[in-house]
Amino acid sequence: MNDTIAAIATAYGIGSISIIRLSGSNSLNLAQKITQKKELKPRYAHLCKLYKNNNDFLDEALVIYFKAPYSFTGEDIVEFQLHGGFSLSEILLDELILAGARLANPGEFSKRACLNGKMDLLKALSIQDIIMSKSTKAANIIAKNIKGDLSKFLNTIRVDLVQTLAFVETSIDYADDDLPQNLLNQIIIMCEKNSKLLRDIVNISLSKKGLIEGFKIAIIGKPNAGKSSLLNSLLAHDRAIVSSTAGTTRDRIEENLKIGSHLVKIIDTAGIRNTDDEIEKIGVNLSYKSIEEADIIIVVFDNSKEFEQEDEHILQVLKTFNKKIIYILNKSDLPAKFQHKISNYCIHICAQKNTNAVKESLNEYLNTLDGDEMLISNTLILNACKNASEAILRAKDLLQENSLELFAFELNLAINEIAQFTKKFERDEILEAMFSNFCLGK
Ligand SMILES: Nc1nc2c(ncn2[C@@H]2O[C@H](COP(=O)(O)OP(=O)(O)OP(=O)(O)O)[C@@H](O)[C@H]2O)c(=O)[nH]1
Ligand SMILES: [Mg+2]
Structure with a gap:
């Protein structure tokens, strides 16, 4: 026989109701104790007063009893829908534990449902994933x-x-x-x-794993190309430090950004170059790692400077990955010196003024990844x-x-x-x- 487990089923925070669940053979007994009711009819929403173990009134709640095997876990379940907030549900949970229930381990309700043949592991994992899904x-x-x-x-x-x-x-x-x-x-x-x-x-x-987990987009380029300026413009606030000193960004900066219907993670990185500075070196290594991890790369070049070895190196690095790349020629407000053809399609922007074209291009690409097909x-x-x-x-x-x-x-x-x-x-x-x-x- 399984012991009786208890857990708060709703998210921690302020809300009109919160739900506490009990599962196990002692559920009904515990619910009768807390509600001081002799009978709880299965599958009926009972409006009950809840009492602590010392008989003090706790709250008024809807209490529903699901008799085994007709419940989520296949065991006796009682659900308490009480008023929300930070405290009440904690107090009820403590009272249930004091009365003999045990605090459930993460996923234990679903585990019991699987073990009792109420659902297969595939469904249980999918339920976990839908709870965690970001879009x-x-x-x-x-x-x-x-x-x-x-x-x-x-x-x-x-x-x-x-x-x-x-x-x-x-x-x-x-x-x-x-x-x-x-x-x-x-x-x-x-x-x-x-x-x-x-x-x-x-x-x-x-x-398409980015559809489920949220796509990662890394902004890559040599120092001073305007990567952080582009990040700030996309986010519409000054998140990263921008300065004319090459090598300003050392650490990588990650932020969530909504592009159309997609919630993406955008990552600003340290400019890639050979450097003797120990801290900058760590940052540059993080930039390479960001390329590896990202689903989409935005590579930024400086239109006001001639194409040079550092740009060539970045193009060579990108060639070793099979990733979607969006090519950007920044500082298009300044006289053009960048004469090299880096791609058939390159977006010209002035990161300080307008980066809508980058957002549109991202949105267009992300929409091509949409679809209704089955995914794991x-x-x-x-x-x-x-x-x-x-x-x-x-x-x-x-x-x-x-x-x-x-x-x-x-x-x-x-x-x-x-x-x-x-x-x-x-x-x-x-x-x-x-x-x-x-x-x-x-
Ligand atoms: N004229 C002009 N200047 C820009 C533009 N975008 C950025 N800048 C300037 O270029 C310099 C470098 O910008 P950042 O955004 O810090 O460049 P970064 O690529 O993040 O540089 P690191 O962090 O050092 O790798 C700053 O002085 C910016 O103001 C632009 O479109 N036009
Ligand atoms: Mg920067």
Whole structure:
């Protein structure tokens, strides 16, 4: 029997109500004690007075009892909807703990829901992700996973793999000859199709992970090009120090910025150059790291100066990354000396006056990344799909070499990777598939 856990379910802060949840076999008992009511009818909103253990009145609240197994966790749950604010919910939580409940660990309600078969791990992780999502777009995408789209997608692949495994294992156990060529071809096609489906969803999810986590945009360039001026203009306030001294920005400066419907993180960096200054060196290394981490790079050049070695170096560094780059020629209010063609499309700005063109270009690009397709937001699920895709490909190669046992081993690996987030993979399932599909032992 599980002990009874309690937690504040709503965010800490000022609000009209806050919700406290109890889950476990002692929930009803504790709720009856706190409400001093003999009976709480399941699934009814009871307007109750709440009392402390010393009988002092605490608050008036809506109390709802969900009788097991018809609750989020599958256990008895009681929800208290009391008045909001910083203090009341803390007091009620203390009273519940004093009466015998235990403070829940992070995620413990969802864990119990999974263990009691109320939802699969995939849904539990998606719920966690939707709570953490930083934009409406992200929330819309993850909502589909909660609805079950991702579960359906993975289950379809799982069925294919289990049936193929059953078939091959039957052949290993019962057939004297090699697999007939036409069946071999069918299995190879199945492997290629499912491996590709998994690989594609991993790649697209990685390329669009900024939609879920918020895109990172790094402003890069040589010292004095006007990077901090551009940051300040985009943010519409003076966040970074701007000065005519090259090497002013040492640390990287991160700020949130709304571009259209996207909440992005914009990062101003130290100007990239060779330097003997120890602190500046650390800053320059951080700039390289920012390039690595960012989804989009804004590279700023100084239009009032000739193209020089430092600019060339930055272009070479950027070439080693496969990232979206927005090229900026700043200080276009000054006489132009920069004669080098750095890209087919370059935005000319005066960072001190108007940087709308940069915002528009970012917005245009970010909008191309929008879409309604299914994405995987969780790293654990992404890794499992990647591993499964690779195992299926290895299995296919082994099948072509006629190594049926090793093929079965790799396919088992793939199924187990997927099964972590769907239904548990049991040996019985293979037997079921063997007998239902291949009519053995007639
Ligand atoms: N005329 C003109 N001056 C600019 C423009 N943008 C920036 N500046 C000036 O250029 C100098 C350097 O600007 P910053 O924004 O500090 O340059 P930075 O790239 O951040 O420099 P570091 O932090 O040293 O790498 C300052 O004196 C700015 O006022 C511009 O569009 N036109
Ligand atoms: Mg700067």
